[in-house]
Amino acid sequence: MLQKLYSQYLFPCLCDWALSSSELEPLRNYCVRETHGRVLEIGFGTGLNLLHYPETVQEIHAVDNNPKMHAKAARRIAQTNIPICQYELEGKSLPMESESFDCVVSTFTLCSIASVQQAMSEIWRVLKPGGRFHFLEHGLSPDPKVASWQEFMNPFQNFIGDGCQLNRPIESIICSQRFIMKPVEHFYLKNMPRIVGCIYQGQALKIKDC
Numbered sequence: 001m002l003q004k005l006y007s008q009y010l011f012p013c014l015c016d017w018a019l020s021s022s023e024l025e026p027l028r029n030y031c032v033r034e035t036h037g038r039v040l041e042i043g044f045g046t047g048l049n050l051l052h053y054p055e056t057v058q059e060i061h062a063v064d065n066n067p068k069m070h071a072k073a074a075r076r077i078a079q080t081n082i083p084i085c086q087y088e089l090e091g092k093s094l095p096m097e098s099e100s101f102d103c104v105v106s107t108f109t110l111c112s113i114a115s116v117q118q119a120m121s122e123i124w125r126v127l128k129p130g131g132r133f134h135f136l137e138h139g140l141s142p143d144p145k146v147a148s149w150q151e152f153m154n155p156f157q158n159f160i161g162d163g164c165q166l167n168r169p170i171e172s173i174i175c176s177q178r179f180i181m182k183p184v185e186h187f188y189l190k191n192m193p194r195i196v197g198c199i200y201q202g203q204a205l206k207i208k209d210c
Protein backbone atom coordinates (compact mmCIF):
# COMPACT_ATOMS: atom_id res chain seq x y z
CA MET A 1 0.00 0.00 0.00
CA LEU A 2 2.74 2.48 1.05
CA GLN A 3 4.84 1.44 -1.95
CA LYS A 4 1.87 2.01 -4.26
CA LEU A 5 1.23 5.48 -2.82
CA TYR A 6 4.92 6.32 -3.21
CA SER A 7 4.97 5.03 -6.76
CA GLN A 8 1.83 6.89 -7.83
CA TYR A 9 2.20 10.22 -6.02
CA LEU A 10 5.78 10.91 -4.93
CA PHE A 11 7.87 9.08 -7.49
CA PRO A 12 6.54 10.87 -10.62
CA CYS A 13 7.54 14.24 -9.05
CA LEU A 14 10.91 12.95 -7.87
CA CYS A 15 11.64 11.35 -11.23
CA ASP A 16 10.68 14.50 -13.14
CA TRP A 17 12.92 16.62 -10.91
CA ALA A 18 15.93 14.29 -10.90
CA LEU A 19 15.85 13.59 -14.62
CA SER A 20 15.32 17.15 -15.80
CA SER A 21 18.83 18.23 -14.82
CA SER A 22 20.63 20.46 -17.33
CA GLU A 23 23.43 17.89 -17.69
CA LEU A 24 20.95 15.45 -19.23
CA GLU A 25 19.39 17.81 -21.77
CA PRO A 26 22.15 17.53 -24.44
CA LEU A 27 22.28 13.75 -23.90
CA ARG A 28 18.54 13.45 -24.52
CA ASN A 29 18.92 15.59 -27.61
CA TYR A 30 21.78 13.42 -28.88
CA CYS A 31 19.84 10.22 -28.18
CA VAL A 32 16.79 11.11 -30.29
CA ARG A 33 18.50 13.28 -32.94
CA GLU A 34 18.28 10.64 -35.69
CA THR A 35 14.78 9.35 -34.92
CA HIS A 36 12.17 9.51 -37.67
CA GLY A 37 8.81 8.18 -38.82
CA ARG A 38 6.78 6.09 -36.34
CA VAL A 39 8.51 6.07 -32.96
CA LEU A 40 7.78 3.97 -29.89
CA GLU A 41 9.09 5.36 -26.59
CA ILE A 42 9.19 2.84 -23.81
CA GLY A 43 9.03 4.11 -20.20
CA PHE A 44 7.86 7.52 -21.45
CA GLY A 45 7.78 8.95 -17.90
CA THR A 46 6.94 12.65 -17.75
CA GLY A 47 7.81 13.25 -21.42
CA LEU A 48 11.26 14.76 -20.87
CA ASN A 49 12.46 13.71 -24.35
CA LEU A 50 9.56 15.30 -26.18
CA LEU A 51 11.06 18.70 -26.92
CA HIS A 52 14.16 17.05 -28.39
CA TYR A 53 12.52 15.00 -31.15
CA PRO A 54 13.36 16.23 -34.65
CA GLU A 55 10.76 17.18 -37.28
CA THR A 56 11.40 13.89 -39.07
CA VAL A 57 9.27 12.15 -36.41
CA GLN A 58 5.67 11.66 -37.57
CA GLU A 59 4.10 10.15 -34.45
CA ILE A 60 5.14 8.90 -31.04
CA HIS A 61 3.59 5.94 -29.24
CA ALA A 62 4.36 6.46 -25.55
CA VAL A 63 4.28 3.42 -23.25
CA ASP A 64 4.47 3.60 -19.46
CA ASN A 65 3.00 1.35 -16.79
CA ASN A 66 2.49 4.19 -14.28
CA PRO A 67 -0.70 6.20 -15.01
CA LYS A 68 0.49 9.14 -12.91
CA MET A 69 3.52 9.52 -15.19
CA HIS A 70 1.18 9.93 -18.14
CA ALA A 71 -0.77 12.60 -16.29
CA LYS A 72 2.42 14.50 -15.49
CA ALA A 73 3.48 14.38 -19.14
CA ALA A 74 0.37 16.31 -20.29
CA ARG A 75 2.01 19.75 -20.15
CA ARG A 76 4.91 18.69 -22.39
CA ILE A 77 2.56 16.87 -24.76
CA ALA A 78 0.60 20.11 -25.19
CA GLN A 79 3.82 21.88 -26.26
CA THR A 80 4.65 19.62 -29.20
CA ASN A 81 3.14 19.36 -32.67
CA ILE A 82 3.98 15.67 -32.96
CA PRO A 83 0.90 13.43 -32.50
CA ILE A 84 1.31 11.35 -29.32
CA CYS A 85 -0.59 8.17 -28.40
CA GLN A 86 -0.25 7.23 -24.72
CA TYR A 87 -0.60 3.65 -23.48
CA GLU A 88 -0.66 2.45 -19.90
CA LEU A 89 1.14 -0.83 -20.50
CA GLU A 90 3.87 -3.16 -19.32
CA GLY A 91 6.86 -3.02 -21.67
CA LYS A 92 7.19 -6.81 -21.57
CA SER A 93 3.98 -7.33 -23.54
CA LEU A 94 3.13 -4.83 -26.27
CA PRO A 95 -0.08 -5.01 -28.31
CA MET A 96 1.58 -3.24 -31.25
CA GLU A 97 1.95 -5.04 -34.58
CA SER A 98 5.26 -6.67 -35.42
CA GLU A 99 7.65 -4.65 -37.60
CA SER A 100 5.54 -1.50 -37.29
CA PHE A 101 8.02 1.09 -35.89
CA ASP A 102 10.98 2.87 -37.50
CA CYS A 103 12.57 3.61 -34.12
CA VAL A 104 12.23 2.61 -30.48
CA VAL A 105 13.58 4.97 -27.80
CA SER A 106 14.43 4.17 -24.19
CA THR A 107 16.01 6.64 -21.77
CA PHE A 108 16.69 5.62 -18.14
CA THR A 109 14.13 2.82 -18.40
CA LEU A 110 15.95 -0.52 -18.94
CA CYS A 111 17.03 -0.16 -15.30
CA SER A 112 13.40 -0.26 -14.13
CA ILE A 113 11.47 -2.73 -16.27
CA ALA A 114 11.02 -5.89 -14.20
CA SER A 115 11.09 -8.36 -17.12
CA VAL A 116 13.73 -6.54 -19.10
CA GLN A 117 14.67 -9.46 -21.39
CA GLN A 118 11.03 -9.89 -22.40
CA ALA A 119 10.76 -6.15 -23.01
CA MET A 120 13.87 -6.30 -25.24
CA SER A 121 12.36 -9.08 -27.26
CA GLU A 122 9.19 -6.99 -27.71
CA ILE A 123 11.33 -4.02 -28.81
CA TRP A 124 12.99 -6.26 -31.39
CA ARG A 125 9.63 -7.62 -32.57
CA VAL A 126 7.94 -4.24 -33.13
CA LEU A 127 10.92 -2.69 -34.95
CA LYS A 128 10.83 -2.76 -38.74
CA PRO A 129 13.82 -4.44 -40.41
CA GLY A 130 16.34 -1.60 -40.73
CA GLY A 131 14.80 0.08 -37.66
CA ARG A 132 16.86 1.32 -34.73
CA PHE A 133 16.75 1.13 -30.96
CA HIS A 134 18.03 4.46 -29.54
CA PHE A 135 19.08 4.24 -25.91
CA LEU A 136 20.44 6.40 -23.08
CA GLU A 137 20.69 4.33 -19.91
CA HIS A 138 22.54 4.02 -16.65
CA GLY A 139 23.88 0.66 -15.57
CA LEU A 140 26.53 -1.58 -14.09
CA SER A 141 29.96 0.01 -13.95
CA PRO A 142 32.98 -1.85 -15.45
CA ASP A 143 35.00 -0.54 -12.49
CA PRO A 144 34.87 -3.25 -9.77
CA LYS A 145 34.98 -0.66 -6.96
CA VAL A 146 31.99 1.26 -8.32
CA ALA A 147 30.22 -2.03 -9.13
CA SER A 148 30.53 -3.26 -5.55
CA TRP A 149 28.98 -0.01 -4.29
CA GLN A 150 26.24 -0.46 -6.83
CA GLU A 151 25.51 -3.94 -5.43
CA PHE A 152 25.49 -2.57 -1.88
CA MET A 153 23.22 0.38 -2.66
CA ASN A 154 20.90 -1.52 -4.97
CA PRO A 155 18.14 -2.29 -2.41
CA PHE A 156 17.95 1.41 -1.44
CA GLN A 157 17.87 2.54 -5.06
CA ASN A 158 15.27 -0.10 -5.79
CA PHE A 159 12.98 1.50 -3.23
CA ILE A 160 13.71 5.17 -3.95
CA GLY A 161 13.74 4.65 -7.72
CA ASP A 162 10.51 2.62 -7.78
CA GLY A 163 12.15 -0.59 -9.03
CA CYS A 164 15.29 0.98 -10.50
CA GLN A 165 18.34 -1.35 -10.44
CA LEU A 166 21.86 0.05 -10.36
CA ASN A 167 23.54 -3.13 -11.56
CA ARG A 168 21.99 -3.95 -14.92
CA PRO A 169 24.55 -4.88 -17.65
CA ILE A 170 22.96 -2.63 -20.28
CA GLU A 171 25.08 -3.68 -23.29
CA SER A 172 24.54 -7.39 -22.79
CA ILE A 173 20.80 -6.88 -22.18
CA ILE A 174 20.51 -5.14 -25.56
CA CYS A 175 22.82 -7.63 -27.27
CA SER A 176 20.55 -10.48 -26.13
CA GLN A 177 18.64 -9.62 -29.33
CA ARG A 178 20.26 -9.92 -32.76
CA PHE A 179 21.03 -6.23 -33.04
CA ILE A 180 24.05 -4.78 -34.78
CA MET A 181 25.40 -2.40 -32.15
CA LYS A 182 26.98 0.87 -33.17
CA PRO A 183 29.92 1.57 -30.79
CA VAL A 184 28.39 2.25 -27.39
CA GLU A 185 29.42 5.47 -25.67
CA HIS A 186 30.22 4.92 -22.02
CA PHE A 187 30.97 7.65 -19.47
CA TYR A 188 30.08 8.97 -16.02
CA LEU A 189 27.84 11.98 -15.42
CA LYS A 190 29.73 14.85 -13.80
CA ASN A 191 27.00 15.93 -11.40
CA MET A 192 25.88 12.54 -10.14
CA PRO A 193 27.53 9.88 -7.95
CA ARG A 194 29.20 7.25 -10.15
CA ILE A 195 26.90 4.50 -8.90
CA VAL A 196 23.89 6.18 -10.58
CA GLY A 197 25.73 8.13 -13.25
CA CYS A 198 27.34 5.30 -15.19
CA ILE A 199 25.93 5.96 -18.67
CA TYR A 200 25.57 3.78 -21.76
CA GLN A 201 24.39 5.55 -24.87
CA GLY A 202 24.00 4.39 -28.45
CA GLN A 203 21.97 2.89 -31.25
CA ALA A 204 21.26 -0.75 -32.09
CA LEU A 205 20.22 -1.68 -35.61
CA LYS A 206 17.79 -4.45 -36.51
CA ILE A 207 19.31 -5.80 -39.69
CA LYS A 208 17.10 -6.42 -42.69
CA ASP A 209 17.57 -10.15 -43.23
CA CYS A 210 16.78 -11.28 -39.65
Ligand SMILES: C[S@@+](CC[C@H](N)C(=O)[O-])C[C@H]1O[C@@H](n2cnc3c(N)ncnc32)[C@H](O)[C@@H]1O
Pocket (backbone or CB within 6 Å): 015, 019, 042, 043, 044, 045, 046, 047, 048, 049, 063, 064, 065, 066, 069, 089, 090, 091, 092, 106, 107, 108, 109, 112, 113, 114, 115
Ligand atom coordinates in the same frame (compact mmCIF):
# COMPACT_ATOMS: atom_id res chain seq x y z
C1 LIG B 1 13.44 6.45 -14.38
S1 LIG B 1 11.98 6.69 -15.25
C2 LIG B 1 12.53 7.38 -16.81
C3 LIG B 1 11.47 8.16 -17.51
C4 LIG B 1 11.83 8.73 -18.89
N1 LIG B 1 12.19 7.70 -19.82
C5 LIG B 1 12.92 9.76 -18.80
O1 LIG B 1 13.98 9.57 -19.39
O2 LIG B 1 12.72 10.78 -18.13
C6 LIG B 1 11.54 5.03 -15.73
C7 LIG B 1 10.16 4.97 -16.39
O3 LIG B 1 9.90 3.62 -16.79
C8 LIG B 1 8.58 3.29 -16.43
N2 LIG B 1 8.49 1.83 -16.30
C9 LIG B 1 9.01 1.07 -15.31
N3 LIG B 1 8.70 -0.22 -15.51
C10 LIG B 1 7.98 -0.26 -16.65
C11 LIG B 1 7.36 -1.32 -17.38
N4 LIG B 1 7.46 -2.57 -16.95
N5 LIG B 1 6.70 -1.02 -18.51
C12 LIG B 1 6.61 0.27 -18.94
N6 LIG B 1 7.16 1.31 -18.30
C13 LIG B 1 7.84 1.05 -17.16
C14 LIG B 1 8.35 4.05 -15.12
O4 LIG B 1 6.99 4.21 -14.80
C15 LIG B 1 9.05 5.36 -15.40
O5 LIG B 1 8.19 6.29 -16.02
